[in-house]
Amino acid sequence: MFGYTSSKAVILRRDIVHKLIGDKVIYTFKTEMEPVLTMKSGEEILVETNDCFFQQIESEEQVLMEVDFDHINPATGPIYVEEAEPGDLLKVEILKIDVADKGVAGVVPGEGILGDKAKKPIIRIIPIKDGYAHYKGLKLPIKPMVGVIGVAPGDEDGECPTETPWKHGGNMDTTDIAQGNTVYFPVRQKGALLALGDCHAIMGDGEICFTGLEVPASVKLRVSVIKDKKVTWPLIETKDSTMVVASGDDVDKAIYNATEETVELLSKALDMDFEETYLLTSIAVHMKISQVVDPRKTIRSEIPHAIITTEKLLEKL
Ligand code: CA
Ligand code: ZN
Numbered sequence: 001m002f003g004y005t006s007s008k009a010v011i012l013r014r015d016i017v018h019k020l021i022g023d024k025v026i027y028t029f030k031t032e033m034e035p036v037l038t039m040k041s042g043e044e045i046l047v048e049t050n051d052c053f054f055q056q057i058e059s060e061e062q063v064l065m066e067v068d069f070d071h072i073n074p075a076t077g078p079i080y081v082e083e084a085e086p087g088d089l090l091k092v093e094i095l096k097i098d099v100a101d102k103g104v105a106g107v108v109p110g111e112g113i114l115g116d117k118a119k120k121p122i123i124r125i126i127p128i129k130d131g132y133a134h135y136k137g138l139k140l141p142i143k144p145m146v147g148v149i150g151v152a153p154g155d156e157d158g159e160c161p162t163e164t165p166w167k168h169g170g171n172m173d174t175t176d177i178a179q180g181n182t183v184y185f186p187v188r189q190k191g192a193l194l195a196l197g198d199c200h201a202i203m204g205d206g207e208i209c210f211t212g213l214e215v216p217a218s219v220k221l222r223v224s225v226i227k228d229k230k231v232t233w234p235l236i237e238t239k240d241s242t243m244v245v246a247s248g249d250d251v252d253k254a255i256y257n258a259t260e261e262t263v264e265l266l267s268k269a270l271d272m273d274f275e276e277t278y279l280l281t282s283i284a285v286h287m288k289i290s291q292v293v294d295p296r297k298t299i300r301s302e303i304p305h306a307i308i309t310t311e312k313l314l315e316k317l
Contacts, residue, residue: 077195
């Protein structure tokens with residue numbers, strides 16, 4: 001196991017109500033799951049997360065194919081939130097992400113966008129120190145993010161393995177699911193049943209070769225319920241924008257899903273008809289690639305606060 005850099009200091013703070021250790025994990029988001037912890041709306045929780053390999057990789061000589069694939073993408077949880085009921089929004093503020101002092105990245109022939117060109121598998125264990133990942137003499141400023149985070153899916157979606165992103169969240173691998181930002185999930189089952197894992201110390205948009213810098217982490221969250229607000233896909237609130245995070249079997253389908261939801265939300269919030277809103281989306285909303293390497297691909301549509309704030313957008317739902 002890797003050591004945590006500063007989680008001890010965080011744990012001692014008095015405002016932490018709950019703590020969940022990293023051995024309570026799921027590998028599938030299901031409609032019914034046995035919660036491992038219950039909390040109330042508005043409370044904070046510190047969640048220990050495992051890296052996507054459950055820390056099975058300890059040296060660069062290891063071969064990725066030898067990893068036990070029954071233990072890939074563990075998500076810590078599920079957490080039952082007392083007030084959450086279907087038709088509500090679960091608001092998850094990411095207050096802090098502390099990552100381990102080293103992470104793992106790798107290449108596997110056949111995997112990722114240039115998988116056809118990769119001749120040999122490699123694993124690199126990359127040290128993280130003073131806010132930088134040190135790779136081949138380069139100092140890369142880290143931007144920790146949560147790769148897998150989601151809630152129990154709707155009955156129509158059934159079981160969603162943690163490696164797959166969908167309407168409940170899951171493996172969205174989105175760089176903006178980061179410290180200081182807020183993620184909103186559509187609650188589809190009583191208690192919401194939140195779980196998270198697969199943090200990356202740093203990842204390029206797209207996650208091109210199929211890993212980020214995979215790290216165990218300690219994630220501090222504030223979780224609240226907003227009653228009676230229906231969305232189809234998760235949203236992210238940053239200081240500049242609201243993002244719709246949508247997935248699909250390929251990038252085209254993901255962009256379609258992100259655009260459809262964006263136009264619907266904006267049309268309601270701004271009281272504009274379809275064509276006017278579609279035009280607005282074309283001139284002022286940005287489609288950004290989250291990841292193109294998971295079983296479904298993920299796009300986020302960025303609606304600048306100059307159009308509407310997240311608060312105003314949610315008001316009209
Ligand atoms: Ca991932
Ligand atoms: Zn990952």
